[in-house]
Amino acid sequence: GDSVTQxxxxxxxxxxxxxxxxxxxxxxxxxSLFWYVQYPGEGLQLLLKATKADDKGSNKGFEATYxxxxxxxxxxxxxxxxxxxxxxxxxxxxxxxxxxxxIFGAGTRLxxxx
Amino acid sequence: DAGITQxxxxxxxxxxxxVTLMCxxxxxxxxxxxxxxxxxxxxxLIYYSAAADITDKGEVPDxxxxxxxxxxxxxLTLESATRSQTSVYFCASSEPGTFSGANVLTFGxxxxxxxx
Numbered sequence: 543g544d545s546v547t548q549x550x551x552x553x554x555x556x557x558x559x560x561x562x563x564x565x566x567x568x569x570x571x572x573x574s575l576f577w578y579v580q581y582p583g584e585g586l587q588l589l590l591k592a593t594k595a596d597d598k599g600s601n602k603g604f605e606a607t608y609x610x611x612x613x614x615x616x617x618x619x620x621x622x623x624x625x626x627x628x629x630x631x632x633x634x635x636x637x638x639x640x641x642x643x644x645i646f647g648a649g650t651r652l653x654x655x656x
Numbered sequence: 657d658a659g660i661t662q663x664x665x666x667x668x669x670x671x672x673x674x675v676t677l678m679c680x681x682x683x684x685x686x687x688x689x690x691x692x693x694x695x696x697x698x699x700x701l702i703y704y705s706a707a708a709d710i711t712d713k714g715e716v717p718d719x720x721x722x723x724x725x726x727x728x729x730x731x732l733t734l735e736s737a738t739r740s741q742t743s744v745y746f747c748a749s750s751e752p753g754t755f756s757g758a759n760v761l762t763f764g765x766x767x768x769x770x771x772x
Contacts (some may be wrong), residue, residue, distance in 0.1 A: 562717070564661075574758045576760075583765070584765055584766075585660075585746055585748075585763035585765045585766050586699070586746065586748075586761075586763045587763065588760045588761075590733040593758045602691075608711065631698060631699070633756070635759070637753045638753075639707055639712070640752065640753055641687050641704065641706065641750070641752065641753040642750065642755050642758070642759040643701075643753075643758075644699075644701075644761060646698035646699045647698050648696050648697060648698045649698050
């Protein structure tokens with residue numbers, strides 16, 4: 543079945559460091575791929591998405607490229623801030639039973655220190 | 657304000673008690689979902705609903721009951737709570753699915769449930 547694997551955390555970085563959070567997926571066909579972010583005490587919110595191979599999603603300085611050849615959707619940011627501290631979830635979505643079924647990775651906690 | 661409201665935000669209960677978590681959305685989304693979030697598992701789907709009076713099981717439905725008499729409300733009931741149901745529960749909503757799978761879910765702030 544479909545699955546998402548992302549790197550275990552926590553990831554601890556200093557402010558202005560480069561961030562990469564790895565995400566790989568297993569799926570048949572062509573799912574859409576997402577990164578959701580969960581700030582402390584809040585629900586998940588969409589960070590970015592990509593719907594087909596080679597698409598790049600971007601938002602708030604974060605980027606991820608849909609790589610079908612490596613079944614990956616790694617999240618990157620060139621210079622992290624303390625306010626980026628959160629849990630990041632990679633997810634895939636496919637149409638099934640009339641709705642878009644989301645499969646989440648386990649989440650990666652990011653802690654950014656001044 | 658448009659959004660999803662979950663209540664209560666925090667709940668402590670005892671094994672065997674009935675607990676209901678409420679979810680109310682003002683987006684007029686047809687689809688609503690309940691997920692549980694556990695360390696190391698990410699989010700797992702418990703139940704979903706396509707419209708009023710239409711519900712279906714997700715990945716981990718055992719021990720839970722849902723109803724949807726009105727489009728905007730989707731309560732989740734634990735009929736006899738167990739310790740393994742200690743978790744953070746998230747309600748979400750969306751428009752109907754598309755073949756691209758590109759629909760975005762909107763999440764509530766979560767309900768943290770502890771079963772003693």
